Amino acid sequence: MIAYIMCFVLFLVGLYGVITKRNLVKIAVSLSIMEISVFLFFALLGYIDGGVAPIVDPADPARVYVDPLPQALVLTAIVIGLATTSMLMAIIIRLYRKYGTFDIREIKNLRG
Amino acid sequence: MNQLVPLFVVIPLAGAFLIMILGRFFSELNKYLASAILLILAVFSIYSLVTTGENPALYKTGGWEPVNKIPIGIYMVMDGFTVIVLCIINIVGFLSVFYSISYIKRYTAENYYYSLFCLMVAGMNGVVLSGDLFNIFVFLEISVISAYALVAFGVEKNELEASFKYQVLGGIASFLILFGIGFIYWKTKTLNIADIRHVFSTGYNRTYYLFVEILILTGFGLKAAIIPFHAWLPDAHSSAPSPISAMLSGVLIKAAGIYVIIRLFFNMFIITENMAVLITTLGTLSMVIGVFLAIGQWDIKRLLAYHSISQMGYVVMSAGIGMILISRGIKPEIASLAVAGGIFHLVNHAVFKGLLFLNAGAIEYTIGTRDLREMGGLAKSMPATHATSFVASMSISGIPPFNGFFSKLIIIIAAVLAKFYLLAALAVIVSIITLASFLKFQRYAFFNNSDNNKNLNIKEVPFPMIFSMVVLSILCVFLSLLAIPAVRDVFLTPAINILTDTLKYSTSILGK
Numbered sequence: 001m002i003a004y005i006m007c008f009v010l011f012l013v014g015l016y017g018v019i020t021k022r023n024l025v026k027i028a029v030s031l032s033i034m035e036i037s038v039f040l041f042f043a044l045l046g047y048i049d050g051g052v053a054p055i056v057d058p059a060d061p062a063r064v065y066v067d068p069l070p071q072a073l074v075l076t077a078i079v080i081g082l083a084t085t086s087m088l089m090a091i092i093i094r095l096y097r098k099y100g101t102f103d104i105r106e107i108k109n110l111r112g
Numbered sequence: 113m114n115q116l117v118p119l120f121v122v123i124p125l126a127g128a129f130l131i132m133i134l135g136r137f138f139s140e141l142n143k144y145l146a147s148a149i150l151l152i153l154a155v156f157s158i159y160s161l162v163t164t165g166e167n168p169a170l171y172k173t174g175g176w177e178p179v180n181k182i183p184i185g186i187y188m189v190m191d192g193f194t195v196i197v198l199c200i201i202n203i204v205g206f207l208s209v210f211y212s213i214s215y216i217k218r219y220t221a222e223n224y225y226y227s228l229f230c231l232m233v234a235g236m237n238g239v240v241l242s243g244d245l246f247n248i249f250v251f252l253e254i255s256v257i258s259a260y261a262l263v264a265f266g267v268e269k270n271e272l273e274a275s276f277k278y279q280v281l282g283g284i285a286s287f288l289i290l291f292g293i294g295f296i297y298w299k300t301k302t303l304n305i306a307d308i309r310h311v312f313s314t315g316y317n318r319t320y321y322l323f324v325e326i327l328i329l330t331g332f333g334l335k336a337a338i339i340p341f342h343a344w345l346p347d348a349h350s351s352a353p354s355p356i357s358a359m360l361s362g363v364l365i366k367a368a369g370i371y372v373i374i375r376l377f378f379n380m381f382i383i384t385e386n387m388a389v390l391i392t393t394l395g396t397l398s399m400v401i402g403v404f405l406a407i408g409q410w411d412i413k414r415l416l417a418y419h420s421i422s423q424m425g426y427v428v429m430s431a432g433i434g435m436i437l438i439s440r441g442i443k444p445e446i447a448s449l450a451v452a453g454g455i456f457h458l459v460n461h462a463v464f465k466g467l468l469f470l471n472a473g474a475i476e477y478t479i480g481t482r483d484l485r486e487m488g489g490l491a492k493s494m495p496a497t498h499a500t501s502f503v504a505s506m507s508i509s510g511i512p513p514f515n516g517f518f519s520k521l522i523i524i525i526a527a528v529l530a531k532f533y534l535l536a537a538l539a540v541i542v543s544i545i546t547l548a549s550f551l552k553f554q555r556y557a558f559f560n561n562s563d564n565n566k567n568l569n570i571k572e573v574p575f576p577m578i579f580s581m582v583v584l585s586i587l588c589v590f591l592s593l594l595a596i597p598a599v600r601d602v603f604l605t606p607a608i609n610i611l612t613d614t615l616k617y618s619t620s621i622l623g624k
Contacts, residue, residue: 011291018280031283038290045298070297073246077290080253084286087260088279094264095272109270110277110347 003044010037024092024102028085035081039074046070116156117171117188120198120241121251124149124234128227135223143213146226150206150233157198164195166606168620170243181622183304187243189621192606196455197240197371200462204362204584205233208355211470211580214573215355215477219265225353228265232258232359236367243621245293245303249286252368256282256335259364263352274347281344285334292327295320305380306621313615316382325387328376336369338428339398342421346405349420350413350482354473357413361420362466366458370424374431374454378438379610379617385439392432396535399425403542407549410484412472415553416465419508422542423461429539430454430523433530438612446529448612452604453522460515460591464507467584471501474573474581475557484556491558493570496578498558500585505554507588509547514588518595 014037017030051066092102099107127149135142160169168191176185190198209229216225235255242248260282264275297303299320300311312321330341337345345365349357377383377391402422409415431454437447474497475490476482491498507514510521520543527536572578593599610617 034287038287041294083257091276098269107273
């Protein structure tokens with residue numbers, strides 16, 4: 001149970017970072033922390049105590065296997081996470097070239 | 113019929129790569145290839161709209177048949193509601209890409225533009241067709257990542273800032289959705305929407321799923337820009353190139369946000385009255401606050417973006433009224449009426465908001481500004497833009513005989529019949545304020561030429577732009593026909609039945 005709670009705490013740490021940090025790169029890092037916490041949560045979902053890798057052994061039908069589906073989901077989600085992170089970093093680099101700063105307080109053309 | 117279902121994803125996905133590869137060798141090919149792809153998809157979607165009746169078409173990816181009636185593969189489902197949203201995605205998509213042929217010449221890197229456009233359409237078609245929760249997430253990310261890139265396509269200060277804001281909020285939304293999916297999988301051990309509903313029917317732990325419902329509602333609410341989550345929308349939609357604004361406002365917030373909310377809360381979760389009231393409240397808030405934020409704007413595209421929030425409020429509110437009535441188990445015919453009004457307004461909004469953004473793009477294309485105070489006297493020099501934008505403005509304000517009037521009328525009648533008099537009154541008031549705001553747009557942009565002689569010698573926009581605008585304005589008039597009961601029975605009723613009869617989706621897919 002403690003692992004699930006830590007997962008949620010990690011999510012909140014990421015959310016806190018996104019809300020309070022003023023450096024664009026730190027915001028991107030906080031988003032990554034949130035992302036990782038969700039991946040951890042998925043990995044935990046598939047874990048079964050004492051389970052082995054899900055390669056079915058016909059000789060031993062009573063064996064306990066871990067759930068393979070969340071692992072597949074996490075792999076897919078990591079690939080998507082890679083795309084979002086690289087997209088975000090590309091935009092941050094472009095923003096730095098235009099504004100010459102990473103400070104979000106100075107990047108405020110749009111309002112109202 | 114079933115074989116047609118995956119083509120909606122495969123064709124634009126393949127097209128995106130073909131454009132990138134072939135575009136290097138034939139520089140003029142990209143625009144025609146993208147238009148042809150979207151035209152084919154539009155024809156397919158109209159064909160599906162006509163042929164799909166009450167029975168959902170099912171496609172099992174990879175041919176995995178269910179074991180003991182438990183689905184194990186990824187399902188793609190095409191039912192009455194899906195085909196309606198598919199139609200608006202692909203028709204508005206085709207007209208936007210055709211409009212881009214002239215419009216996008218001012219930007220460099222046209223290959224990337226058309227390629228990202230096809231990817232976005234592939235993602236949206238995938239979200240709408242998917243019958244599997246995680247698959248919805250994957251396609252959602254495909255469509256929004258291309259949308260992030262397209263918002264930043266101008267790579268100037270404003271575009272980059274808007275894209276950054278959109279990405280941060282969109283990222284948080286994605287993680288909330290993923291968290292919600294994880295919680296659902298934890299309890300039900302399945303990801304197929306129909307199967308999840310079947311598991312829910314056997315036992316529904318309200319306190320546990322309340323948390324999940326809130327996560328899912330927040331996540332998709334952020335994607336759909338319902339009011340407490342709306343901060344990114346005016347920036348992103350006003351900074352993107354105009355055909356993309358038309359796609360984002362007209363289609364993306366519906367396909368990636370509203371569609372999924374309506375689908376999941378009607379067909380997957382067991383509707384509880386508290387959630388239904390919460391959704392109705394959020395819808396009403398977006399409707400009212402959106403229009404008040406819109407009225408003070410002088411930038412045309414920001415004004416239109418805030419109106420998108422307000423008009424989506426109508427859709428969410430009427431779907432919420434339907435949910436309240438279904439959760440109480442009373443007056444099913446009024447619930448159907450409310451949902452019908454919501455779906456009808458969703459279709460109408462795609463058409464007239466797409467048209468308005470294309471108009472804004474045409475104005476920006478000719479005079480190079482988006483500020484209403486610097487315009488004036490365009491009525492004589494741009495007759496086609498003027499006429500079409502007049503149709504769209506009257507349509508969004510709810511003036512008969514245009515389509516917006518009939519959908520708003522159905523929503524208001526449903527609210528009155530369900531005895532939500534306050535909501536009905538608010539809907540009327542918001543409609544009047546919308547009219548005021550669009551009269552301002554008409555007056556400042558097209559008349560009012562007392563001191564603006566510099567606009568006298570400008571020309572009308574090129575043919576592809578006029579063609580798209582004229583087709584959309586004709587659609588604005590013809591969609592009113594959906595208010596006629598005989599026409600509604602053919603197109604809207606299958607969608608309403610599958611939503612209001614909440615178990616039908618699950619039973620018709622699982623076959624039990």
